[in-house]
Amino acid sequence: MIPAAFAYHAPSTIGEATALLAKLGEDAKVLSGGQSLIPLMKLRLASPAHLVDINGIPGLSGIRETDGFLRIGALTRESELEESEIVRSRYPLLHDTSKVIADPLVRNLATIGGNLAHGDPANDHPATMLALGAEVVAVGPKGERRMPIASFFTGPFETGLKPDEILTEVRVPSPPARSGGAYLKLERKVGDFATAAVAAQVTLAANGACESVGIGLTNVGLTPIKATKAEASLKGKAPDEATIKRAAELAAEAAEPSADLRGSVEYKKDLVRILTTRALRKAVERANTRR
Amino acid sequence: MLVKLSINGEQYEADVEPRLLLVHMLRDVLRLTGTHIGCDTTHCGACTILMDGRPVKSCTIFAVQARGKQLMTVEGLEQDGKLHPLQEGFMAEHGLQCGYCTPGMLMTSFAFLKKNPRPSEDDIRWAISGNLCRCTGYVNIVKAVQHAAAQMA
Numbered sequence: 117m118i119p120a121a122f123a124y125h126a127p128s129t130i131g132e133a134t135a136l137l138a139k140l141g142e143d144a145k146v147l148s149g150g151q152s153l154i155p156l157m158k159l160r161l162a163s164p165a166h167l168v169d170i171n172g173i174p175g176l177s178g179i180r181e182t183d184g185f186l187r188i189g190a191l192t193r194e195s196e197l198e199e200s201e202i203v204r205s206r207y208p209l210l211h212d213t214s215k216v217i218a219d220p221l222v223r224n225l226a227t228i229g230g231n232l233a234h235g236d237p238a239n240d241h242p243a244t245m246l247a248l249g250a251e252v253v254a255v256g257p258k259g260e261r262r263m264p265i266a267s268f269f270t271g272p273f274e275t276g277l278k279p280d281e282i283l284t285e286v287r288v289p290s291p292p293a294r295s296g297g298a299y300l301k302l303e304r305k306v307g308d309f310a311t312a313a314v315a316a317q318v319t320l321a322a323n324g325a326c327e328s329v330g331i332g333l334t335n336v337g338l339t340p341i342k343a344t345k346a347e348a349s350l351k352g353k354a355p356d357e358a359t360i361k362r363a364a365e366l367a368a369e370a371a372e373p374s375a376d377l378r379g380s381v382e383y384k385k386d387l388v389r390i391l392t393t394r395a396l397r398k399a400v401e402r403a404n405t406r407r
Numbered sequence: 408m409l410v411k412l413s414i415n416g417e418q419y420e421a422d423v424e425p426r427l428l429l430v431h432m433l434r435d436v437l438r439l440t441g442t443h444i445g446c447d448t449t450h451c452g453a454c455t456i457l458m459d460g461r462p463v464k465s466c467t468i469f470a471v472q473a474r475g476k477q478l479m480t481v482e483g484l485e486q487d488g489k490l491h492p493l494q495e496g497f498m499a500e501h502g503l504q505c506g507y508c509t510p511g512m513l514m515t516s517f518a519f520l521k522k523n524p525r526p527s528e529d530d531i532r533w534a535i536s537g538n539l540c541r542c543t544g545y546v547n548i549v550k551a552v553q554h555a556a557a558q559m560a
Binding site: 122123154158 | 408424425428447448449450461462463464467468469471472515533534536537538
């Protein structure tokens, strides 16, 4: 399959890239890992007249923990997240997520910035970042701004990014002691989108009660879903089986899946209930081992 | 747009349209037809090559993105008329039936064994999970990779 013709731009600075985007407007798309965009272009579901390839811009990739945040450059490949020792040891929810995105070959090119900026409710990072309370950094011709992830996903394949802005960094708050998380995904085969997936992150207080809770849902709605009622139901309570069961039911109620080849509405909602139960159990177990 | 790059240690260049996919440049322009086009939808991995040492799907990269990169294709496995232990392994263990997925399987396994020279069976299955064999000959493919790992140890 051959994509429609386009003009290719390879800027070497962010300033050059945002100036190009400002000039070209809606006719241009940013090319990062290309693992969602290029398949869409081959199917002619997307036919941008211009591609602005940001892969040659230095400083857009890398993982470091500073100032109370894990700062991940937008061009960081999924395989780099998967192999990162700091992600593995300190951010188990993110480590879980990076292992189940697409397949190992796709993960060598796919980027965390692209996964979020694409705005696809079937992508895995959105739910994880909702659970982690992350923020994204965007740079445009007028400078830099930060957006909380909770208001980033505005519609199917739509985000708070302006056409002349580039997502440059993802910031995840460093978890306090007694924090843990888990990502559980059911997929028909490696590389398929999730039938449903659930991201859970908890921080426990000294008395064992849930101090903070984040729950994000993948591919069960028009946008990634933050299960706020489920989160609220756990806050201040000990995460015992009855409390987790109630939170899982609330998460299932928050899901708004549509029926497709992967399953019926009822099946997917029940899957969210089960995956939330298991993700919360695992998150609590991990929080208890990180004092 | 002019693309200059290194493939299997040799310099190549071609003047291509930006929309030309890397796999098409390899096969149709440079006539390196060892790399196969399978599903053409980023699923099957038949088109896997190494770009700067990492296995990637060449049907999901534009040729212009490979400017200045070091590529390795299946043609680069054989050295001085001698097959690579992975190629020997695929022969010895009957790791190929129709052979269509083989170039991708070989390139993924080549990069994998460099990172993990003593893999478990689970490690191998995980590593090749982005490469599909429609003959479903995975049992012998895993044996072939194990054969190569033993030869190279």
